[in-house]
Amino acid sequence: MLKLVAKSLHDNVKGGDLAARYGGEEFALILPNTKLQDAFGLVESIRETIGSRRVRNRQKGIDYGAVTLSLGLAEFRIGEAGGDLIGRADAALYDAKDAGRNQTIMADK
Numbered sequence: 001m002l003k004l005v006a007k008s009l010h011d012n013v014k015g016g017d018l019a020a021r022y023g024g025e026e027f028a029l030i031l032p033n034t035k036l037q038d039a040f041g042l043v044e045s046i047r048e049t050i051g052s053r054r055v056r057n058r059q060k061g062i063d064y065g066a067v068t069l070s071l072g073l074a075e076f077r078i079g080e081a082g083g084d085l086i087g088r089a090d091a092a093l094y095d096a097k098d099a100g101r102n103q104t105i106m107a108d109k
Contacts, residue, residue: 002025004050006019008050009029018030026093028086035075040106047103051102052066053066070101070103071096071105072107073105073106074106075107089107
């Protein structure tokens with residue numbers, strides 16, 4: 001499942017954008033020239049695309065079902081420390097999980 005998510009993220013970034021694994025089951029997208037609303041549209045499209053796929057282990061005949069993604073989105077504030085930006089995105093991620101998972105929540109501006 002991690003490979004599926006990583007490939008989907010990688011396939012959807014371009015130019016100066018960056019997709020990276022950030023911890024065990026977490027990924028980060030850095031979209032330096034993208035407005036928050038446009039980033040929201042992009043990650044929602046990625047979430048829906050990934051969610052439409054089923055994960056199967058063909059060798060063992062196991063169907064794991066669809067992959068769901070909970071996403072937290074934050075926009076950089078002028079003068080903000082990187083750790084604060086990550087903290088706001090992480091808080092939005094946990095808000096998405098607490099709200100029922102498989103959705104994107106934007107951090108407060």
